[in-house]
Structures are given as structure tokens and as C-alpha cells.
Amino acid sequence: MAISGPTAVRARRAAAIATAVSCLTVVGTAQNATAADGPAPSVPAPQLEWKPCARGPEFDCATVKVPLDYRNPGRRTIELAVVKRKATGPGRRIGTLFFNPGGPGGPGTVEMPQNYQLFPQEIRARFDIVSWDPRGVGNSTAVNCFARPEEAKAWMSGRPAGFPVGERQRADWIAAYKDLSQRCRQHDPELLRHVSTADTARDLDQLRRAVGEPQLTYLGISYGTFLGATYANLFPGKVRAMVLDSNIDPQAWTNHASSKEPELPVFLRMGSDRGAAATLDQFLSLCGSAPIDACAFSAGSPEATRDKFDELMRRLRAHPVGAWTYGRTVGDMVSALNVVHPGWTDLAGRLQSLWQGRVPKPSAPLPAPPVPIPYLGEEQGGAVLCSDSPNPRDPGVYHALEEAAAIGAGDAGRFWTWAAEPCATWPAVAANRYRGPWNKPTAHPVLVVGTRYDPATPYRAAQAMAEDLADARLLTNDGYGHSAMLNPSDCVDAYESRYLIDGTLPPAGATCRPDRAPFAAPEPRGGIATGGGGLALAAS
Template identity: 70%
Template sequence: MRRTGPISGRRRRYAAVAAVALVCSTALSVSPLAAAGGGPSPAPALDWKPCPKDARYDCATATVPLDWADPGGRTIRLAVVKRKATGPGRRVGTLFFNPGGPGGPGTVQMPQNYATFPREVRERFDIVSWDPRGVGNSTAVDCFASPEESEAWVASRPAGFPVGERERAEWIDAYRELGRACERRDPELLRHVSTADTARDLDWLRRAVGEPRLTYLGISYGTILGATYAGLFPDTVRALVFDSNIAPSAWTGDRPGQDRLPTFLRMGSDGTAAATLERFLSLCGSTTVARCAFSAGGPRATREKFEELTRRLRERPVGAWTYARTVADTVNSLYVVHPGWTELAARLQQLWLGRAPGTSSAVAPAPVPVPYTGDEQAAAVFCGDSPNPRDPGVYHAAEEAAAARHGDTARYWTWAAEPCATWPVKGADRYLGPWNKPTPPVLVIGTVYDPSTPYEDARAMAAELADARLLTHRGYGHTALINPSGCVQDHVSRYLLDGVLPPPGASCEPGLPPFPTPEPRGGIATGGGGTAGAVRQAP
């Protein structure tokens, strides 16, 4: 979900990055691709023009069929953005980027995170992203008549996740009504925003930019999109990088008994979030309050301090900061280490002192309005694609069982999938495998302390693909792209440029450790983990 799914928390942070947001509104005329299985029409041509708010980027709007099996029927728009290779004389080709979600608007998030792409990749590739169908500046799922109506719906359900019988009823009723509103507004669109639909759009865009084969970087949900593309179009793959992976079998729930668990519990998001939180508290407690404001002078004391804080908040919220909102904010704030972990520690300390945290001073507004990305956009893809229990009553029991194993973070991740219990539509074109069709080798990156997609899911992705190499990032946060390691970036560059994979069993240290020691003249010690690169401020 936008606010509760794996990419949801990250998307909110991305939207707060001090970077360039773009509105791609230049129209073009193109002929749609022929029906799937019927052969492609002549390659379309995108009419690129400088983006209206930042001429460093080019924008276009593509027109594609709503239903690829009916190319003569209704069409929809895709907003597309491109940053040209900075060393055009040495250009290799086009790198397509999906920022995850589901529901991440690439026209916003690629520019915001452009500086975190490896330098050689920026020099040698045009980088192209887009708002997937149903999202953002593309033809979007929007189930409200006005912003005020959307805001009223948000206010109708508990923040973070529900606590207690009354809040559980409010949460379930709110998401049931959201699904009904969406079905009333545009049921046809809801049936055609699946991952497979978007993979077909991606192949159309590949041909539109004149690339004979796809070069692609997908993060988080973008790994499932990339794996789906490889299953549908294995012969047009050049190079694929999957960073912070979802195990395909966890996404489809096709193993015995898996469909009785919510998706994020199948993935193991509850366990990896708990492990990352424990690491955050231990590292915080191992340093001084000058570097981590929530430190209690030792790892164990800091963990106990967090447990005491959550107990307090259950009984007595601090303003609007309830127990559930604080847990949700904690999980989401673990996605990006710098400056996210330091800012999270400061907010927790304010709550410890009984003060409502203020807005982060590190957040700068985007220079142009970002598109509407309501919860329904993520839900339309996620709930239409990935099976979840259809009985809302089972989620409380699942929450308690998961919390017994992994604590507070499990409550957050269990309820993140509950909106699917009452979602009214399944995708008409779901891809369920196979995932092992022969392609060139795929580079799979897994981060050890990731609050959303477990390292084990990266291992599973590498095992389920026909030919893949796993690179271990022994770091923190969600995706190595936005938590850069010079070592990871070097491997990504060599793979994308020359097809050279890391050696089997390769691993990398993070570029900049959490809570680093300031150097005397204001520099920051990297701790020997390699160059960090330019890191955008997110969250």
C-alpha cells in the first residue's frame, strides 16, 4: 500500500527528497502494439521534449492499449521521463528504471534519486523511467471526487495499523469502502493494472526508444516486475539488476498453505523489520547521544528504552503520535540510513520526553507538485496480483501469531495486506510463472538488514531464476541504490556496461555506517566501507 506496503513507506520518503520532481505532460501520437501473441506493430516513436520544470530531463506521454489482448479498444496514457547519458560519445544505450511500490511514480522518483546511480552508469546510459499504468501522472486509479474526499477517507482509518476491536472494525470498513468506491469509478481500469500489463508496457517502451534488448534496474517491487518481464520476454533481455527482492513464490503464494498467510508474512517482512530495528537500537546504544539521540548508553538499555516507549504510547499517546503511528514511522524510517536513522532517533527521543516530534528540517519541497498517489493506486496492483486471505477476521490472529515471533513490527506488516481482504477486483492478466526461462545472467542484490524485503528473498529470487548471481550487501536500509556502497556500485557498473558478474559469494560493506563519527573538520569517516557516492536526503 502507499502508506503500508513495502514500497509505501519508501515512497513517502522519496516524495520528501530534496530533489527534482517532474510533471511529464508532452503528448505524442503512437500506434498501439498488436495483441499479445499476434506480433508487434512497427516500433512507435516517442516525441521527447524538455520537461517543463527542468530542462535537464526530457518528457513524453505514450499511448498504449488498456488491454493488450484487445489493442483496438480503450487506450491509456503513460508518463515517461528520461535523463540523457552525460557522456554521450561513450553511450551504451538505455537503462530502464522502476522505483518499486507497487505504485511508485518513476517521473518523480527517478529524478529524485538520479544522483545515487553509479557515475559510470549515468555517463554511459540514458536513464528512462515512467509512472506505471494506474499510477501518478499516467492514467491513474483515483477513487475520490476531490482532495477533500480523499483526506476525509484517510482520516477515517487508524494511523499505522489498528489497535483494539474498535479500530480493527474502523480499518476494515475504511478499506472495504475504498474498494467499493474504486469499483464504482472505473472497474475496467482496475482489472488491467497488473504486473504483467506493466511488463508489456515496458516492452513497448523498450521498442519505442529503439533498444533491441532490455537493460533494466528494478528495486523492491520492481524486482517482481523485472522477473515478470523475463518470463514474458526472455529473448529480449540484455541485462537485469534486481535490488531488494521479493521472492516470486512469495508474491504468487503458489506453494501449499501460503495463500493462508498475508503476502508480507509470506515474504518475511515481519522478521526482517524486527532484525533491522534491533540492529538500529543496538548501534544507537553503542554510541553517544551526540550521534544517536535515543541512545541509553548501551545496546540492551536502548532496546529496553524503546520497549518502554511503546508501552507508554499504548496507554498515553503524545498528541497524534499513537503507539501504532510510532511503530509504522519507525519501520518506514529504517528504509534510508542517511539521514533517516539519525532523524528517527531524534523523533523517538522527543516522544520519550513527552513532546510531539516536528517536521524534519532536512526535507525540502519539490519544485513542482507531485502527482496524486493515493492508497488505491498501490492496492489496485498489489491486491489484484498477489493473493491474500479474503476473510478480514483472520488478520488479527495472524497479527498476534507474528507478533509473538517478531514483536511490534509484525503488527505493522500483517495489517499492511489486510486491504486486499475486501478488494473487489483481481487482475485479468496475472503472471504466475514460470520464473526460470533462460535469459542472460541476472544480477540480484540483497541487503542483510532491510526492513522490508528480507535477504532470504534475494536468495530465493536468485534460486528461482534460470541464471542469476547473488551479491550480498552487508549493510542497512531498503535497497542498495539509495543506501549506496561504492563496492555495490562498482559491481553494478561492470555488469551493466560489460556483462561482468561479481564472483560467486561476493559481498560488499556499506559505504557509510550508521551514526558515523564526525571528523574534526566537519568531514565524516566512512568506516572503510568504500565511497558512499552522492546520497539524496530521503526520508
């Protein structure tokens, strides 16, 4: 059954976010890679032969061929899977909006149709919306390091859930990712060296040419913001309009273009640990201020609820509840904080069950998607990250890094430290990657959207993105969760729509609020406040 309606779409997207967070646990280093900012040989625009596809009669699909290596375009080619939903407003079409759902490793051919109703109505009316599975991912030429699905399932079940706790689990975790790296090294090492963000940015420009657009109109979420920033600096004259929602600090991602091995893993450089800790603190404070029928984990006050959470974590470290270990619970918590409705309410229920010594009830199964989901193993997102972002290469240093991160970010610091550890043994180095500069003047300004309490890409990263780009305006979403798209605000939608349609930016310092507060009934939608919206950090 096809999913319809924003509530169901957000629920499925919340599940997709959990997958994306899992993808983020495989990252790598490319410390000796060649910069990708030089001119690449001219490549003819691919031909798109649109046909109705199984996503539904409203969607068209195509497959195009692009060079594996744009510096040697006459050699091997790979395939990109592309999906389109035509503009719904007869006679009002402006052009094509390209969408990247993040990840890395997010399959656009799956996630754009599933989340189509989350695009503002005016955008759906005025633009064809096109997305694609980036190279290495999903239905495109994909990284797959297992011979059979059963092998992938067995590998997944053999590593600790969330992150490792204790010496034995740390050894098991490190061994599991060494094994994955060895499998990937044997599978298609040439592909692994050509799935960087710079490669994908060149693919995006090929797709722009294929649909006949003189300039790019683009919306990118999370990792999609780094892709957007890369495109904007590789092809600055081709930017018509670009919305970057829930931003990655490009300087942090690339370790400031340093050739030295970094002291910190990427997610600690990005501040994901502190952003998640600040968002968790908000979750516990708002839960503690809400009645129990609104937040099941409430202990009657913010302070008491924080104490209750800390006590629960201490209990789980000593005595897991069934398969719910401390590591699994923290991983589940970090993922659940991404989408406020229904994620925060459901998380409170799971924490309360664990507090009572009960295994949480499994979430109700979501309706099956209209077509099979392609294989989306961890190695796909990991292969992209391995191409771009350097990390410490010694697995033995991550336990000490975890303990240091926990001082400032608590449980979230432990999770985000280990999320980068698999990079220590990743086998490939990107042949071409882009590490800056990030301030090349673009043909038109960029709109950067940052959420105040974002547990994956903290607000300060949006501030950094707006400062790094040559011409950008920051719009603050004074709310919670990972991206304004997944945590809707009519205010943000209105500003984004006007910008994408006619290029009008929000006023400097503009601030929006979400349509609905956590643990509260729906409120008047999309409040707007202007002036000073870009000053406070999501985490200290």
C-alpha cells in the same frame, strides 16, 4: 527550487518511501485470474515524441498510448507518462537503462529525476536513463477513486495511523477500506482489472521497442524486482542486463501459484515482518553502542536500549503522546528504517522525544519539487498489488494473524500483518497476471543485490530470487536499509556499473559494505570482501 546533491535526494526519497509503505497498505487478491504467460497479439511499437519537460532542461518527457488489454489490443488504449535523461558522456553512450523505483505505485517520472544523482556516475555517462509512471499510477492513466482531493484527504484522516490498535480501531480500519473498495468499484472497474505486473511488463517491452533497443537494460528496486523477474520470464530472450535491488521472493508474492486462499497475508509470506524486526534489533543495538550525541535514544548499552524501546511501546499503547499513538509510532519506525542516513538518526530523536513525553518536532520541510506531484493515492499501489498477490479474504482473521506474527516479530509483525488487510475487500481481479515459472533461461544473466538487514524485503528474498531465476548472481550488501541505491555503497555501485556496461558479474559470493555505518562519521568508502557473502539471513 530543484533539489540537488545526494543528501537532499535521499531525504526526499525517504519521504517517498513513507508514501510507498502507505501504498503497500492496500493489497488484494486475484485468485481466479488468467495466467499471462501465453502469447499476446502483436502490437505496433509506440512512437515517442520527446519534448523538454518541466522536470528541468536536462529531462525530456513523452506520453505514449498502449493497449489496456494486450489480448484485445484494438479496444481501449491508455496513456503512459515517460521521462528521459540523456547520457552525459559525449560519444560514450551504450544505450538506454530503464528504471523502476518500486512501490508498487512509484511514479518514475517524479522519482527518477529526484534521485538521478544516486545513479553511479559512469552509468549516467554511458546510458540514457528512462523511467515511467506504470499504468494506474501518477501521470499515466491513473486509478483515482475520489471525485475531489478533499475527499481523499478526508478518507485518509478517518483511518487509524500506522495500524489499528484495539477493537474500535480495528472496526474503523476495516470500515475505511471497505469504503475505499466501494469507491474504486464505482470509478473504473475495467482499469482495475488491467494494472497487473504482467500488464506493466508488456508496457516495458513496448517502451524498449519504442527507443529502438534490441534487448532490455534494466534496474528495478523493491517491487521493481518483481516487475523485472516477470519481464525476464515473459521475454527471456530480450534481457541484455538486469539489476534487481532489494528483492521480492516471486514465489511468496504469488503464493506459489496456488489457487487456494492463502493462510498468511503477502507480507508475512515475504518475511517483511521478520526482516523489519531484525533491522530494528540492529538499530537498537547500534544505537545503544553509540554515545548519546550520536544516537539520542541510547540508554548506554544495547540491552538497556532494547528495554527502553519496549517500555516506550508499552507506554504508548496505554497513553499516546498527542497524535503519536502506538500504531503511528510503529509505522513511522518501520518507514524510517528504510534509509539509514538521515533516517536512523532522525528516528532516534523522535523516539527520545516520545520517551520524554514530548510530541516530536516535525521534520524540516523539503524544498518543493520543480513541478506539482501527481495524485498518488493508496488505491494506485493497491490496485497493482490486488492484481498479483492473494491474501485472506476475511477481515476478521487479521487480528489473530497479528497476534501470531507479533510472537516472532514483535511490533513489526503487527504492522506488516495489517498492511495486507485491505485486500480482504478489494473489488477487482486481474484479467492477466503471471505466476511463474521463474526459471526460463534468459539471454544474459541477472544481477541480484540483497541487503543483509532490509526492513521491507529481507535478505532471504534476494537469496530466493537468485535461486528462482535460471541464471542469476547474488551480490550481498552487508549493511542496513531498503536497497543499496538509497543506502549508498561505492562497492555496489562499482559492481553494478561494470555489469551494466560490459556484462561482467561480481565473483561468486561477493560482499560489499555501505560507505557509512549507522551513527558514525563517514568512513573509507565501499569496502569489498569476497567469499561467503550470501550465506547469512537477515532474520532467523
